[in-house]
Amino acid sequence: MQKVVLLLLSGLIGLTVSGCASVTAGPDTTEAEAQAAPVKEATEEAGGTAEVNYADFEPEVLYLLLGAEIAGQRGRFDVTLANYVQAAKLSRDEGITERAMRISQSLNADNAQRQLAKLWLEIDPASLEAHRVSAIQALRGNNLETALSHMEQIMDLGGDADFDSLAAMAGNLPPEQQQEMLTLYTRLAERHPDNPEIEYGIALLLKMTGEPNQGLERLNTLLEQHPNFQPAIILKGDLLYQTGRKMSALDYLLKNTRRFPQNRQMGTLYGRMLISEGEMRAAQDEFARLVRQFPDIPGLRLSHALVALENGELALARKELTQLISEGHHTDEAHYYLGRIADDEGKPKLAIGYYEQVEAGSHYFPALARASELRADAGQLDEALASIRRMRETHPEQGESFWLLEINLLMDRDLQQRALDSASQALDQYPDSIRIRYSRAMLLDALNRPADAEQDLRTLLEQDPQNAVALNALGYILTTRTDRLGEARSLIERALSLDPENPAILDSMGWVLYRQGDLSGAIDYLEQAYAAFPDPEVAAHYGEALWVSGQQTQARIIWKEGLAANPEHPLLLETIQRLTGTDDL
Template sequence: MKYLHRALLSAVVCVVFPGCSQIAGLQKAQEVTDPVTQRPIPVLQAYDDTELAPAPDAQSPYPQQFSRSTLLDLLTAEIAGQRGQVDMLLQNYLKVARETRDIGVIRRALNAAQYIKDDAAMTEMTLLWTEVEPDNVDAHQLAAFQLIKQKQYPEALSHMEQVLELEGPTTFDRLAVHAKNLTDEEKKELLNLYKKILERHPENGELMYGYAVLQEINGMEEAALASTDPLLKTSPDNPAVIALRARLLKSVKGVDVSLAYLKKQYAKHPDEVQVGALYARTQIEAHNFDAAQSIYKELMNRFPNTPHLKLSYALVSLENQHIQEARKHLEELVKQGQHLNEAHFYLARIADQEDRVEDAIQHYQNVTRGGHYFNALARSAYLLIRSGRQSEAEAAFTEARENLPSQASQLWELQINLMLELDDLDAALKFSNQAVEEYPEDLQLLYARAMLKDRMGLLQGMEDDLRHIIALDPDNAVALNALGYTLADRTERTQEAYNLINKALELDPGNPAILDSMGWVLFRLGKSGEAVGFLQEAYSKFPDPEVASHLGEVLWSLGRQDDAKNIWREALNTKPDHQLLNETLKRLNVDL
């Protein structure tokens, strides 16, 4: 047993750390790729037991050899890994990496940290790697990436600049492009950092491009446009630079100037798909759909094995009402197994418009994911119900929830809204009850059911759901306002209603719906003079017929009949059949 223990120790160390020169008789089997450096690492599969022996207790002067306690830590880590205890594996490797600063251990710790997505450990080990191997490009690249993820931009750019000085590949351009998701303050900070680095490396194309992108993201379009001038001198044929220039020309000088520039670039670079596709998309933005279709057709013929061009051509053909042309290319995409969800969705739309219901249903049901999935599911269910196949529609929603459990609550909402669209309130309430039973603390589902109960005249049920929401989320301004308005409008509990609406207004003071509610409850409390200001502000922000109805009635009560009539006439012009507005005019016996 003791001999076996020695063998296991040595085998672990050599498999983990290639190049264990103190062990003889090792044979290289094959090569695998290190996930950190993407470089080949030999895998060792055979060894001579007679050569196996533990390292001495004292720390060896050679980095490949470890003390007995260190080897035991490594062995414990590997056994933990075999048992699926990756956290323990990582912790042991972190400990040894800190103690020994051995590059093999550091990389092993990085692999484990990557596997369990431990960003803190990843960052620590990448920074340690840069200390141990300060001239390693991969180390600085990974350190920069980790620091960017943690929004430590000055530190990240320091490592990126180190990569630059080591003449390795940098990612200044990609970092700048992804900066659009940052806060305004972070965008400004990054812009200033790029400016400083660009001053030290003025000829670096990635930096120049990244700086121009950051100027654009910071709303400095004119300055960004000027920054593309030197870029075009050094990289005149770079599609990304051309695209940036075209985008900035559109922002600063208008779409026609951008189109003129893209026309020249497209003629100059007919084999650059990115330039041609951008030219076509810009034509679409300018509502030049015929021109866009022509460009996409040229691109599609030039690059017949590029499916996204075929899809774009089909969609712009559809926009131009060239239905047969669109159908032909969408069907080709289906046969090729390319862009299946988009192709099936638009083939469904075509069949739907042509009243080929069964074909439409089939195509909609072949949309299994992507941005069109919810619309396809809802429309196929609608057509099934209209065809008398209610059970099939319900089964489709059930299957969708089983396939997408993380989106089950949204799928319940979709099904409920479909029933409302079909004016089947009983079915909508049935599905609402099932949804809330499954997700009793889902605020969206509770609110949807509350509004449905309100529509069905189930006042107490509505109040129960809204109070449940408020119990779960006491600062939910939407629920506070909805309950307050309902109490003000349909009960005599006006003071209670005022308290609810007042709290909602404190939480969301500029919300026009809450301003309308406050004006209405003040009117119901007999405070028309105070009410009118809230209602006028609400109407200026949201000129909705319901708000107009309230504002007009308050003005009418104050003797300002002409003002009230003007408000009502304006609202009726936008929505002459609005139920509440017409009921108000009838109740007040107003003839406009």
């Protein structure tokens, strides 16, 4: 009966079953052949296209396979996967199980992968792929010992156990499980003392667990025995840099990138380290080498363009960015930076054209914001606002961000009341938006409505009590607008405990101490704030504290520096006039 059913199905829709238990399209099919294409592909990969052999399947299994393929063609991949898993369990056929596993991996279906890996090992205990999947799934399930057991079995079966890759996956684990993984790897090393991947894994796990120096010691021993083991060379360069031996790291990677010019990861790490150290010319040379070596890797070309842009080589940057666009890679980033180049060259229309071609990603809103600013600068503020509002209607899921664009555009043009009106409308739609409420509080303060600003900030802090920016803003408003200095200081101290190096909070702390009469403490905080961020407002505060304390020459130096940065800053000018009686320093 089974064979009759199979022959009938084959005659009706041209589907046959090969000896490896995969379904493939017959020679006379048309639409059905297209429906069976994914399975045909699987069959060809298994080498089963030369001869049709009918497997001994139950009709139920066959119907599951047919339903799976048809569901896949209709985009119902959940049905495809469910049918294949069920067919694998019913048939216990290795070909179907392997196919089901590939589908489950493409869909990131962890539960299905676990079931199929278990079944596959029951069918074939020596399957390297089944052990590999079992190891990965055990790691994701935090069953570390089981994961390593499967990897060890792969090694015993003569396969590549990928201990280094498994250790790298531990980066997503919590610290206590990383420590457990380290213990298990150390035991593995005792059983397999000559395995470089295990030693590398230990060094990598030592890095993750906060022991980079111990990791370096393991790597040095490993590299004495295996001097060409490139993953260990890369990790050693990384750990040298992490432990503060930055020049040694750069020298080490320079030497080894020339020994192994085909190692893209090594070259990329070296290039990024050069950027971190401000060695922009050397970084550009390295990324130029990598682009020549790997011309088909778009990320390298983008890095080369951005370093060239940083070095002021605009023609080179433009050339690389334009090539990325022509090849269809990193187009949003490329359009954004081409906009930046045109912007810096004083070509606003060209810049707007580039900015408006940024369609997604992290550069989308900065590009839109800058295009809107350029339109407003050209006298087209209403057109810019209309464009933002149209996009807000088109993309309601990002409405909050579009409202902030509108509010900030109006604020930047000192249209405070219009900005406040927009902020209030936005809060009607997004009453829980911390960003919009904070913006409205700053607008209310600017419009001399400190009580209303305080109310918005207190509402915000009810939602987010640990918001250092809001705590500081409220403390500063109370410092400058009221006599509630004790309350203000308490708020600023809380903000400072949350973000101790923030220059704005340091400035607020210095100013509230100044208002309380603690000149020494005020100068200490204001000096820190000014050193970190020499803003004209900080210069006004710091200079005033110095002046009142008798250090008038130093105060004049600070004020002159502030005026050089912003000659028209109102607070700075008012402070100088009030204390010296003149605008001439």
